[in-house]
Every structure is written in structure tokens, then in C-alpha cells.
Amino acid sequence: MTSSAEPVSRAERKKQELRREIIDAAFDCFAERGYHATGIADVAARLGIGHGTFYRYFQNxxxxxxxxxxxxxxxxxxxxxxxxxxxxxxxxxxxxxxxxxxxxxxxxxxxxxxxxxxxxxxxxxxxxxxxxxxxxxxxxxxxxxxxxxxxxxxxxxxxxxxxxxxxxxxxxxxxxxxxxxxxxxxxxxxxxxxxxxxxxxxxxxxxx
Amino acid sequence: MTSSAEPVSRAERKKQELRREIIDAAFDCFAERGYHATGIADVAARLGIGHGTFYRYFQNxxxxxxxxxxxxxxxxxxxxxxxxxxxxxxxxxxxxxxxxxxxxxxxxxxxxxxxxxxxxxxxxxxxxxxxxxxxxxxxxxxxxxxxxxxxxxxxxxxxxxxxxxxxxxxxxxxxxxxxxxxxxxxxxxxxxxxxxxxxxxxxxxxxx
DNA sequence: CCCGAAACGGAATCGCGTGTCAGTTTCGGA
DNA sequence: TCCGAAACTGACACGCGATTCCGTTTCGGG
Incomplete structure (x- = not known):
């Protein structure tokens, strides 16, 4: 009862993984430079992804x-x-x-x-x-x-x-x-x- | 020994007074809305002064x-x-x-x-x-x-x-x-x- | 009452960062 | 190998707010 329905498969798992990586990267940035001082671009850059991608995973x-x-x-x-x-x-x-x-x-x-x-x-x-x-x-x-x-x-x-x-x-x-x-x-x-x-x-x- | 040299006179006192009022107003704003959410304009508006005036009293x-x-x-x-x-x-x-x-x-x-x-x-x-x-x-x-x-x-x-x-x-x-x-x-x-x-x-x- | 200096005000400037979007790439299935 | 869907990208469009700047006002001294 801890996990919800199966996340379908492979690609889906990749997505969840990236999502997690974004959260971790954001944590790093916020903790290091502070929330207001870090831009979405910083978070994205840390992962080597375009910052547009960020918005596919989080609202804002x-x-x-x-x-x-x-x-x-x-x-x-x-x-x-x-x-x-x-x-x-x-x-x-x-x-x-x-x-x-x-x-x-x-x-x-x-x-x-x-x-x-x-x-x-x-x-x-x-x-x-x-x-x-x-x-x-x-x-x-x-x-x-x-x-x-x-x-x-x-x-x-x-x-x-x-x-x-x-x-x-x-x-x-x-x-x-x-x-x-x-x-x-x-x-x-x-x-x-x-x-x-x-x-x-x-x-x-x-x-x- | 608590206060420094006499602040000359009248107008000078007015300045010090406004300076203090700006500090108080800024305190109010920062405490209420938060530092990042308050603009200089907000602080100035609270005192009814132009926000340009603010910069005559504080660097930034x-x-x-x-x-x-x-x-x-x-x-x-x-x-x-x-x-x-x-x-x-x-x-x-x-x-x-x-x-x-x-x-x-x-x-x-x-x-x-x-x-x-x-x-x-x-x-x-x-x-x-x-x-x-x-x-x-x-x-x-x-x-x-x-x-x-x-x-x-x-x-x-x-x-x-x-x-x-x-x-x-x-x-x-x-x-x-x-x-x-x-x-x-x-x-x-x-x-x-x-x-x-x-x-x-x-x-x-x-x-x- | 007049003058010059200092204070004021707020329109205009400028830079920055968020969020968007249309073109490009990737990838799984057929 | 080919195709379409889905993911990715980063140039661009804004909007916002800090700071500047100069025309205007105030004010004390003469």
C-alpha cells in the first residue's frame, strides 16, 4: 500500500528518475546560493538540460x-x-x-x-x-x-x-x-x- | 560620549528624522511582506515620499x-x-x-x-x-x-x-x-x- | 522679496529571470 | 529501416523592480 499503481514502464521510469534528479539539483542550488538567487537556468545547467525541460516536470x-x-x-x-x-x-x-x-x-x-x-x-x-x-x-x-x-x-x-x-x-x-x-x-x-x-x-x- | 558631534541644526535634524522613519517603514514592509516581495517603492509609498528620495538616504x-x-x-x-x-x-x-x-x-x-x-x-x-x-x-x-x-x-x-x-x-x-x-x-x-x-x-x- | 543650494519626485532606463513556443531530436514499435 | 509521438531545447517575449537623472520645489539667509 506504500506505492501507487505501477508506473507503466521503462520511459516512465526514466521520467521519474529525471524528476528526482531535478529535485536534488534544485536542493543543491537553493541550499548553496539561496532560493531567490538561483534561477531555473542554474538548476537546469547543473543537470546539463535545457531550462525549458524543467517546465515539463514542474509548474514553476x-x-x-x-x-x-x-x-x-x-x-x-x-x-x-x-x-x-x-x-x-x-x-x-x-x-x-x-x-x-x-x-x-x-x-x-x-x-x-x-x-x-x-x-x-x-x-x-x-x-x-x-x-x-x-x-x-x-x-x-x-x-x-x-x-x-x-x-x-x-x-x-x-x-x-x-x-x-x-x-x-x-x-x-x-x-x-x-x-x-x-x-x-x-x-x-x-x-x-x-x-x-x-x-x-x-x-x-x-x-x- | 554616547552621541557624536552636534548635528549642526534644524534641517539636519529633519534629515535624521526622515532617515529614521525610512528605517521604520522598511522594517514594517520587510516584516509584513518579506524582503524580496517589498520594493523600494513600497517603502517610499508608506511614507508618502517619492522613491527617488529613498536613494538620498540609503545606497540601495x-x-x-x-x-x-x-x-x-x-x-x-x-x-x-x-x-x-x-x-x-x-x-x-x-x-x-x-x-x-x-x-x-x-x-x-x-x-x-x-x-x-x-x-x-x-x-x-x-x-x-x-x-x-x-x-x-x-x-x-x-x-x-x-x-x-x-x-x-x-x-x-x-x-x-x-x-x-x-x-x-x-x-x-x-x-x-x-x-x-x-x-x-x-x-x-x-x-x-x-x-x-x-x-x-x-x-x-x-x-x- | 529674491536667490542659490539642497531636497524631492517620478518618468525613464536597464538588466535580469521567468515562462513560452516552435523547431529539432530521440526513441519505441512496426 | 521508417514513422509518429513524445521529449527536449534555447532563442525570445515579457514583466518587474532597482537605480538613475534631471526638471521642479522647498527653504534659509540676505
Whole structure:
């Protein structure tokens, strides 16, 4: 049920392949030079195709950036939801391990290719209102995901009963966001950053 | 020593006044429609001046956005440094109070006028490389400020001795960033958000 | 009240990038 | 090998907006 009807055959597959290549090339260009600074011609040139061809695959410039973002959002949410259900854990220690695992996934995506956070956080919001709303939706989605983990923890009793779940979730996501942004300049600090984040959550910053 | 040489007189003052009005109008436009979507003509029209006049005050479109950002950065750093030196406190309780005070200042700036975070976080980074570097510099500056507070706390012994100061500072700033971004949609949640942030720092999220 | 300098305004210029389109090439099937 | 459909190409047609420039207006000093 994951893929739709068979894409007929050969030529059709070629088309889908080129379509994918265009999305990737556009991602490269947008991340490197920025959305407004790259022209359709740049994207086409990168693939060695005429820029008229581009319009056989995408309506217009605005159209493709949506697809690029789709792609990235898919990667990120995929990493977040895969094999890490909130109710897979039942103790604080397990929870901490799980959060480390999730942090690692995110780190892999954001840290290994800084173009991903650059596009999602630095380029996309400035494109237009619709896109910035989309990014805000993404934050909201992330907040509700995190909130689900917290809710689960409160119910099982390994997290504070009086947790302000929603706002705490946003604060935690903020820390993750901070990590992603840091990785724009110092991708190698990603791991330490992630550990510091977890220490704040579990140990706080105060001396005992 | 705060102001330079006297700006001669009357007419000169008028000029400075208009200059300021242009900066404000540009801020309005950029925050509302976005940098790329606003033309110089829009800024000029908002003030009822000819757009040619604009060029008597600023070199070009790129020039003015720098001044707008200067202005905002000044406001933010002003709020951060004013009357809140790191060494003004010496106990955890005082520190917590101070952080609440700082949070309140930031909340006033970000929460009361969402256009400020929208411009700084959503519009500016997408303008060009130079501007996004500038925003990253701002994050670095903020990180070093926060780090100074943490260092002071560690030295006086009211914060954990084994704190990873730099990364913890970035994580904390990330939470603040998250709050600022939330305030784009729900400015009224600002206070609760800020409180949740402090609870994470001081109490953690784990059940006792 | 008059004059020259400085400020203003907005029509005109110019460059750039999006999107179109008609001619050309490719390719699978017969 | 030949044919028609489908894909590709890039020169071209716009439209848009930044910047310029010069005729007009304002204003302070004499």
C-alpha cells in the first residue's frame, strides 16, 4: 500500500528518475546560493538540460521548492517516527536511551549535511508567507510529537506529574533547533551538544 | 560620549528624522511582506515620499536592510546587557530570579512585537550569505553571553561543576529561540513558555 | 522679496529571470 | 529501416523592480 499503481514502464521510469534528479539539483542550488538567487537556468545547467525541460516536470519555480521541502520534511519525520514509538519505553533510563537514539537520528540528518538545516531553517521561511507557515506547522508537528513522549512519561510516572507538557515540549524542541543551527557552523560539535541537551533535561544545571 | 558631534541644526535634524522613519517603514514592509516581495517603492509609498528620495538616504535596497537589522540587534542586545551583569548574583535563587528578569525582557521584545522575531529569524537569514552569517554571529554572541553567566555560576559553586558550559549555553539559547518562534503564532503563551524553560533548567523533567 | 543650494519626485532606463513556443531530436514499435 | 509521438531545447517575449537623472520645489539667509 506504500506505492501507487505501477508506473507503466521503462520511459516512465526514466521520467521519474529525471524528476528526482531535478529535485536534488534544485536542493543543491537553493541550499548553496539561496532560493531567490538561483534561477531555473542554474538548476537546469547543473543537470546539463535545457531550462525549458524543467517546465515539463514542474509548474514553476515556486512549485519545485515545495517538492524539495516535501522531500526534506519526509526525511526528518521519517527519522523521527521510525522505530521509536513513545510507548516503547517504560522507565526513565529507557526513555533517556530512546531520546539519545532520536537525537542521534536527527544528528545524522542535520549534522552530516548542513544543507538540510540551512534550507529548512534559513532559506525556506523567507520565501513567502505560505512557506513560512509551513515551517511553523512543522514546528507544531514536532512539538506535538515531543509532547506525546512527555505525556507517556507522565502517565507512567517517570516524568514529573506537574510538567507543563506543551510548553516543555516546545522548549525541548528549541534545544534541538539550537543544535541544528549550531551544526551549520560546527557540525562536529553535534554529539557534545546533544549530550548537553540531555543533561539539562535529566540532571538540570544546578549543583546538587 | 554616547552621541557624536552636534548635528549642526534644524534641517539636519529633519534629515535624521526622515532617515529614521525610512528605517521604520522598511522594517514594517520587510516584516509584513518579506524582503524580496517589498520594493523600494513600497517603502517610499508608506511614507508618502517619492522613491527617488529613498536613494538620498540609503545606497540601495541591500543597504537599508542592514540598518534595519542593526536597529533590531541593538534593541535585543540592549535588553540583554542592561542592568543584568553576570556577576550581579551569587546564589542559585538570585540566579533564577535574574534569568526570569532576562526572560521577561526578551519576552517583551519578541512577544509584544512578533515582527521582530519574524524579521530576525525568518526573513533575514534568507536574504543572502552575508546576512545569514550575521545572524549566526548573533547566535554566537548570545551563546557567549549565556556562557558567561554559566561560568560565573560554576565558579561560585551554585551550578554543576562539570557543566559543559559552551554546549549548555547553546542549548539554553535554543530554548529561548524556541520561545521566540512560538511567539510568532501564540504571543500570549510567552510567559508560560518562559517558565517551562526555567523549570527544565532548574528542576529537570524527571520525577523526583 | 529674491536667490542659490539642497531636497524631492517620478518618468525613464536597464538588466535580469521567468515562462513560452516552435523547431529539432530521440526513441519505441512496426 | 521508417514513422509518429513524445521529449527536449534555447532563442525570445515579457514583466518587474532597482537605480538613475534631471526638471521642479522647498527653504534659509540676505
Amino acid at each position: 519555480k515556486r512549485d519545485i521548492v515545495d517538492h524539495v521541502v516535501d522531500d526534506l520534511v519526509g526525511r526528518v519525520t521519517g527519522a523521527l517516527t521510525a522505530e521509536n514509538a513513545p510507548d516503547a519505553v517504560s522507565t526513565l533510563a529507557e526513555y533517556r536511551e530512546q531520546s539519545a537514539r532520536i537525537g542521534e537520528s536527527l544528528g545524522r540528518i542535520f549534522g552530516e549535511d548542513p544543507r538540510v538545516p540551512r534550507l529548512l531553517l534559513f532559506e525556506a521561511p523567507g520565501i513567502d508567507r505560505a512557506m513560512s507557515e509551513r515551517i511553523l506547522d512543522l514546528f507544531d508537528l514536532a512539538a506535538s510529537l515531543t509532547a506525546a513522549y512527555l505525556t507517556h512519561g507522565v502517565e507512567l510516572g517517570y516524568l514529573r506529574a506537574d510538567l507543563d507538557i506543551d510548553n516543555t515540549a516546545r522548549a525541548i524542541n528549541g534545544m534541538i533547533l539550537g543544535t541544528a543551527i549550531s551544526s551549520l557552523r560546527t557540525p562536529e560539535a553535534q554529539v557534545a551538544q546533544s549530550e548537553a541537551l540531555r543533561r539539562i533535561m535529566y540532571d538540570g544545571i544546578a549543583a546538587r | 535596497k541591500r543597504d537599508i536592510v542592514d540598518h534595519v537589522v542593526d536597529d533590531l540587534v541593538g534593541r535585543v542586545t540592549g535588553a540583554l546587557t542592561a542592568e543584568n551583569a553576570p556577576d550581579a548574583v551569587s546564589t542559585l535563587a538570585e540566579y533564577r530570579e535574574q534569568s526570569a528578569r532576562i526572560g521577561e525582557s526578551l519576552g517583551r521584545i519578541f512577544g509584544e512585537d512578533p515582527r521582530v522575531p519574524r524579521l530576525l529569524l525568518f526573513e533575514a537569514p534568507g536574504i543572502d550569505r552575508a546576512m545569514s552569517e550575521r545572524i549566526l554571529d548573533l547566535f554566537d554572541l548570545a551563546a557567549s553571553l549565556t556562557a558567561a553567566y554559566l561560568t560565573h555560576g560554576v565558579e561560585l559553586g551554585y551550578l554543576r561543576a562539570d557543566l559543559d558550559i559552551d554546549n549548555t549555553a547553546r542549548a539554553i539559547n535554543g530554548m529561548i529561540l524556541g520561545t521566540a518562534i512560538s511567539s510568532l503564532r501564540t504571543p500570549e503563551a510567552q510567559v508560560a513558555q518562559s517558565e517551562a524553560l526555567r523549570r527544565i533548567m532548574y528542576d529537570g523533567i524527571a520525577a523526583r
